[in-house]
Amino acid sequence: MTARMHRLSNGLTVAVEHMAGVETAAVGLYAAVGARSEPDGRTGLAHMVEHMVFKGAASRDARAIAEDIEDVGGSLNAWTARDQTVFNARLLAADLPLGVEIIADLIRAPHFDAAELEREKSVVLAELGEARDTPDDIVFDHLQAAAFPGQSLGRPVLGDETSIAAIDVTALHGWLAGQYRPEALVLAAAGKIDEDAFLRQAEARFGDMAPGSPPSIPSATFTAGVHHDVRRFDQLHLALAFPGVGYLDADVHALGVFAGAAGGGASSRLFQEVREKRGLAYSVYSWNHSYADTGVFGVYLAAARRDGAKALALTREVLARTAEELTDAELQRAKIQAKAGLLMGAESVQARCDNLARGIQIHGRIAPLSESVERFEAVTLAQARRAGAAALAGGEVLATVGGKLATAA
Numbered sequence: 001m002t003a004r005m006h007r008l009s010n011g012l013t014v015a016v017e018h019m020a021g022v023e024t025a026a027v028g029l030y031a032a033v034g035a036r037s038e039p040d041g042r043t044g045l046a047h048m049v050e051h052m053v054f055k056g057a058a059s060r061d062a063r064a065i066a067e068d069i070e071d072v073g074g075s076l077n078a079w080t081a082r083d084q085t086v087f088n089a090r091l092l093a094a095d096l097p098l099g100v101e102i103i104a105d106l107i108r109a110p111h112f113d114a115a116e117l118e119r120e121k122s123v124v125l126a127e128l129g130e131a132r133d134t135p136d137d138i139v140f141d142h143l144q145a146a147a148f149p150g151q152s153l154g155r156p157v158l159g160d161e162t163s164i165a166a167i168d169v170t171a172l173h174g175w176l177a178g179q180y181r182p183e184a185l186v187l188a189a190a191g192k193i194d195e196d197a198f199l200r201q202a203e204a205r206f207g208d209m210a211p212g213s214p215p216s217i218p219s220a221t222f223t224a225g226v227h228h229d230v231r232r233f234d235q236l237h238l239a240l241a242f243p244g245v246g247y248l249d250a251d252v253h254a255l256g257v258f259a260g261a262a263g264g265g266a267s268s269r270l271f272q273e274v275r276e277k278r279g280l281a282y283s284v285y286s287w288n289h290s291y292a293d294t295g296v297f298g299v300y301l302a303a304a305r306r307d308g309a310k311a312l313a314l315t316r317e318v319l320a321r322t323a324e325e326l327t328d329a330e331l332q333r334a335k336i337q338a339k340a341g342l343l344m345g346a347e348s349v350q351a352r353c354d355n356l357a358r359g360i361q362i363h364g365r366i367a368p369l370s371e372s373v374e375r376f377e378a379v380t381l382a383q384a385r386r387a388g389a390a391a392l393a394g395g396e397v398l399a400t401v402g403g404k405l406a407t408a409a
Contacts, residue, residue, distance in 0.1 A: 002018055003017035003356055003366050004017075006202075009211075011181075011211050012182035012209065013187070013360055014198070015356050017188075018193045022191050022192050023093055024349055025092070025099075025192055025193055026189065027099045027100055028188055029086070029087045029088075029103050030361060031084065031107075032083070032184045033184055034046050034080055034082050034084050036217055036218075036291075037214065037217055041163060042171065043156065043163040044158055044159015045167055046175065047158055047159065048120070048121075048164065049176060050079070050080045050085055050087075053107060054106065055112075055116040056110065057106045059105075065102060072091060073091070073092060074090060076099075083217075086354075086357075089102065093191060096193070097201050112169050112172045114168075127158060128158045136283075136302060138229070140239060140399075142229055142401065143239040143296075143298065143397060144156075146226060146398070148222065151218070151220050151221070178214065180214070181211075182206070182210075183212060184214045185206075186357040186360050189353060190349045190350075190356055191353075225397050227398075230404050232402060232403075235305070236304070236405075237400065237401040238311070238312060238399070238400050240299045241298035241299075241396070241397040242392055242397070244288055244295025244296045244297040245294070246290055248292075249290070254379045256338060256376070257338060258323070258326070258384045258387050259286045260334035260335075261331060261333070267333060271284055271285070281311050282302055285299070285301075309405050312405055319392055320392060324389075326388070328381055331384055338376040339373050346369055
């Protein structure tokens with residue numbers, strides 16, 4: 001497998017990875033903008049744009065977009081995060097030009113019809129209602145809001161009723177014009193790729209975009225806090241978080257290993273202590289997520305309401321003990337799990353395409369998987385303990401759905 005990166009004259013990055021032995025391809029446009037880039041009062045705008053481009057673009061209406069991609073057995077998808085928006089297609093290799101064409105049309109020639117926008121607002125409001133009624137989903141929005149209060153990084157990706165109602169066609173066009181600038185975009189493809197042909201397609205579809213970069217993203221500061229959603233559900237859903245590190249921080253891999261050892265699988269300390277030995281939760285796991293300038297290390301668990309306080313206390317205890325007593329065997333297990341996750345996740349053309357683009361957005365270059373594997377393997381016991389201890393000492397955020405707990409650590 002070979003991966004190469006190119007830049008068009010306007011600053012847009014094009015990346016391609018040829019994979020032997022496959023007959024399909026994945027292509028995506030990866031924008032380094034998302035909900036975090038939204039100005040005050042515009043929460044949900046990035047997500048609404050992602051929805052609305054599929055209502056019609058260039059010569060196609062919504063039905064034609066769906067039919068043209070499915071007529072060749074392909075699929076088209078998109079998603080919005082706090083720091084990224086992605087439009088991607090999966091097709092047979094011969095149909096890759098169609099995928100590039102449609103993706104280009106979506107962001108360069110959307111119809112943005114006012115009547116369609118009003119209908120789509122109802123769809124997004126239904127999506128918002130579904131999220132709010134899903135406690136193991138909405139608890140993470142509560143956690144993010146408590147960790148980054150009053151900051152764009154703390155706002156929900158979907159927005160709220162007021163911000164969604166305020167979105168108009170002018171705002172949609174303004175978002176694309178201001179944020180989707182070539183220097184913030186990566187067009188990536190992986191699979192059975194003719195590199196020269198793909199570069200010609202990229203130049204034809206994106207080469208005439210006016211050069212430029214999007215506005216700078218506001219910085220964020222992790223702040224200790226609490227959010228209780230006291231609506232009654234069958235279980236108490238709890239998320240506990242501590243300050244993590246940015247994805248270029250020297251400790252990012254060490255904290256990832258610590259998170260894996262603490263609660264990354266059925267053999268982890270949290271799973272064994274909270275679920276297996278005490279039976280205080282059905283689901284419990286930890287994670288580590290990084291942004292450009294900050295991050296979040298956290299734990300999620302779902303427990304019976306009567307067991308919530310005990311589960312929370314035990315979780316805090318287990319995390320503290322892990323930072324002090326993490327063993328070499330646990331370290332090695334977490335490192336091999338991280339390595340396996342990277343390599344197993346990279347065996348599909350879509351995963352290779354995603355990894356290719358994300359590596360470029362983070363590092364400004366193609367970052368081979370072997371590099372991440374080596375960095376995980378290089379983490380020492382002292383580094384993992386230190387990274388975990390630093391996170392735990394940085395302040396705590398607690399979010400719950402289904403009840404209120406005492407918050408004293």
